[in-house]
Amino acid sequence: MPKHKPAGHPAVSPYLLVADARAMLDFLAATFGARELYRKTREDGSIMHAEVQIDDSVVMLGERPERAAAICGSVHVYVPDVDACHARGLVAGATSVSPPTDQPYGDxxxxxxxxxxxxxxxxxxLAG
Structure with a gap:
């Protein structure tokens, strides 16, 4: 086992800096079935650092300082059923940027x- 990274962690993981880490953890669980691996809170109860597992990957996140500007990211996730995942995301509070669509490259x-x-x-x- 490599010693340069924790067991079960990929070499590359997205790290999201968010205003409300609890809400983001709820969104990830509802949309992707994310399983929380770790949570470190500050004295005031805010989340300094958290890690969740989605399939074979880890997403890390933490609450950004109150006055810090929003930093938005873009993440790609392969899921077993894109239509169902998209629907769960909408129920969990996301907005659709693009509806489920078959692409010419096979996804x-x-x-x-x-x-x-x-x-x-x-x-x-898609199979093929």
Whole structure:
């Protein structure tokens, strides 16, 4: 096992700086079935750092300082059923950027924008 990274962590993980980490954790769980791996809170109860697992990947996040400007990211996630994931994301408070659509490169894709402004590109690779 490599010693340069924690067990179960990929070499590259998105890190989101958000205003409301609890809401983001709820969104990730509802939309992607994310499982929380770790949470470190500050004395005031805000979340300094959290990690969730989505399939074989880890997404890290933390609450940005109150006066810090919003930093939006863009993340691609392969999911078993893009249509179902897109629908769950809408129920969890995201807005649709792109409805589920078959693409000429062999994926069915969709896009969501979460309440923080991050873009979540979701896809299911079609057989063939």
């Amino acid at each position: 069915r894709t969709a896009g969501l924008r979460d309440a923080e402004g991050n873009l979540w590109w979701i896809g299911t690779h």
